[in-house]
Amino acid sequence: MLSEQELEKSPLFQNINYRDYQEILSCFQAVQRVFRSDELIYDFSTDAVGVVERGQASLIRIDEDGVSTVLEDLGTGGVFGKSLAFAGSTGDSLEVICRHPCTVVFIDYTHIFSLCGNACQRHSIVVQNMLKLVANKAQALSRRVDVLSRRSIREKLLCYFRQLSQQAENRTFTLPFSLSTLADYIATDRSAMMRELKRLREEGVVRSDGRQFTLRL
Amino acid sequence: MLSEQELEKSPLFQNINYRDYQEILSCFQAVQRVFRSDELIYDFSTDAVGVVERGQASLIRIDEDGVSTVLEDLGTGGVFGKSLAFAGSTGDSLEVICRHPCTVVFIDYTHIFSLCGNACQRHSIVVQNMLKLVANKAQALSRRVDVLSRRSIREKLLCYFRQLSQQAENRTFTLPFSLSTLADYIATDRSAMMRELKRLREEGVVRSDGRQFTLRL
DNA sequence: CTAGTTATGTGGGATATGCAACGGAAAGGA
DNA sequence: TCCTTTCCGTTGCATATCCCACATAACTAG
Numbered sequence: 001m002l003s004e005q006e007l008e009k010s011p012l013f014q015n016i017n018y019r020d021y022q023e024i025l026s027c028f029q030a031v032q033r034v035f036r037s038d039e040l041i042y043d044f045s046t047d048a049v050g051v052v053e054r055g056q057a058s059l060i061r062i063d064e065d066g067v068s069t070v071l072e073d074l075g076t077g078g079v080f081g082k083s084l085a086f087a088g089s090t091g092d093s094l095e096v097i098c099r100h101p102c103t104v105v106f107i108d109y110t111h112i113f114s115l116c117g118n119a120c121q122r123h124s125i126v127v128q129n130m131l132k133l134v135a136n137k138a139q140a141l142s143r144r145v146d147v148l149s150r151r152s153i154r155e156k157l158l159c160y161f162r163q164l165s166q167q168a169e170n171r172t173f174t175l176p177f178s179l180s181t182l183a184d185y186i187a188t189d190r191s192a193m194m195r196e197l198k199r200l201r202e203e204g205v206v207r208s209d210g211r212q213f214t215l216r217l
Numbered sequence: 218m219l220s221e222q223e224l225e226k227s228p229l230f231q232n233i234n235y236r237d238y239q240e241i242l243s244c245f246q247a248v249q250r251v252f253r254s255d256e257l258i259y260d261f262s263t264d265a266v267g268v269v270e271r272g273q274a275s276l277i278r279i280d281e282d283g284v285s286t287v288l289e290d291l292g293t294g295g296v297f298g299k300s301l302a303f304a305g306s307t308g309d310s311l312e313v314i315c316r317h318p319c320t321v322v323f324i325d326y327t328h329i330f331s332l333c334g335n336a337c338q339r340h341s342i343v344v345q346n347m348l349k350l351v352a353n354k355a356q357a358l359s360r361r362v363d364v365l366s367r368r369s370i371r372e373k374l375l376c377y378f379r380q381l382s383q384q385a386e387n388r389t390f391t392l393p394f395s396l397s398t399l400a401d402y403i404a405t406d407r408s409a410m411m412r413e414l415k416r417l418r419e420e421g422v423v424r425s426d427g428r429q430f431t432l433r434l
Numbered sequence: 435c436t437a438g439t440t441a442t443g444t445g446g447g448a449t450a451t452g453c454a455a456c457g458g459a460a461a462g463g464a
Numbered sequence: 465t466c467c468t469t470t471c472c473g474t475t476g477c478a479t480a481t482c483c484c485a486c487a488t489a490a491c492t493a494g
Contacts, residue, residue, distance in 0.1 A: 083356070141362060
């Protein structure tokens with residue numbers, strides 16, 4: 001259960017007053033839970049849709065050889081669920097893991113994606129909020145595809161750097177994670193990526209200090 | 218303007234009666250247009266959201282060297298727009314191109330993503346429909362990320378084949394496009410992909426005849 | 435039917451990328 | 465504080481992948 005202040009900042013329950021919020025929770029059979037770091041949040045075995053209200057989580061894929069890959073980064077407003085992510089290929093499993101302590105709301109997906117008998121107005125506001133969240137998710141996934149569809153490590157790096165630079169509205173920006181994770185994010189070998197990064201630095205295309213980078217175009 | 222029969226099948230205007238539909242068109246300032254093959258549908262210069270009502274289109278990226286890559290395949294129910302796809306990195310441009318004759322509805326995004334003053338019920342049905350479409354888009358993008366995040370051509374192919382097999386609910390399935398385009402789809406060199414395919418065939422992992430494949434697990 | 439265009443197969447040689455391994459720096463926990 | 469774990473930076477070597485080139489088949493338009 002959220003406090004009144006938290007409610008205002010809630011991605012899913014924005015623009016809803018406190019009393020309506022309480023009714024919605026029961027009407028939607030919504031469940032709210034708190035998770036600690038490294039806890040398993042969701043394993044794609046149910047039809048629930050989850051919304052990260054606060055904290056940070058990752059959607060990871062574990063293939064048959066046990067290799068795990070981060071498919072999505074879920075911050076505040078992040079959404080996940082069977083109906084939103086492809087149920088991975090047979091053999092590998094999907095999981096949502098807590099990175100930083102999280103508050104997550106679970107809602108049965110039929111309550112969101114189907115028409116509500118008593119077409120209440122609160123309902124439609126929740127749907128509207130959900131639409132925004134899913135649109136953001138689509139945008140984030142598009143960015144990821146943009147990067148991954150490049151043909152070489154160099155191009156992948158530059159593409160991702162440009163995205164970060166654009167988001168920061170600055171030539172200088174900070175990586176949201178470690179260099180090791182970056183290699184995973186662009187789906188390449190870490191050492192090969194380091195080599196390419198070195199080359200980019202030597203050629204003067206980028207400057208870098210730790211996780212802080214500057215594009216010199 | 219859609220006919221009454223078309224309206225029932227419309228992804229965006231489903232579950233809306235004909236009179237409401239007409240009102241919505243004007244209330245939302247929606248525009249409907251028909252396109253021929255190879256015509257440019259959208260160039261991401263406006264804030265409009267487009268929905269493919271009928272036909273088939275592709276979202277392609279053209280980088281600074283003129284290399285074009287298919288980022289998304291948009292069939293009936295496909296949605297696109299600035300607010301849904303990342304506005305490509307500086308240097309390359311994004312376009313939606315008509316593949317098979319299309320009917321497309323354009324709606325200004327504020328009418329969908331913002332609260333409507335006169336919270337009409339029709340409005341909320343359109344939003345609900347849109348939510349489903351965007352959720353499908355997110356799912357499609359997830360599938361793409363699933364494929365592209367694999368480390369080798371072999372793994373990419375197998376991952377994609379498993380997806381198609383799963384969709385077809387059958388070990389045998391047909392590629393939705395040419396082998397050349399497949400190479401583009403998995404972001405690798407065509408000849409390298411052909412070589413790997415040959416190997417997969419020789420090892421008995423897949424059988425193939427033209428665009429028809431069978432997974433032999 | 436023909437000529438032009440695109441798709442399919444295949445291969446040789448260059449090279450970018452992956453893999454394994456190492457040492458030191460930094461960070462986090464007890 | 466020490467101790468453990470993760471992260472960073474770098475290399476040699478094997479090879480998967482890219483690039484270029486060619487020949488045939490399949491398709492399209494006139």
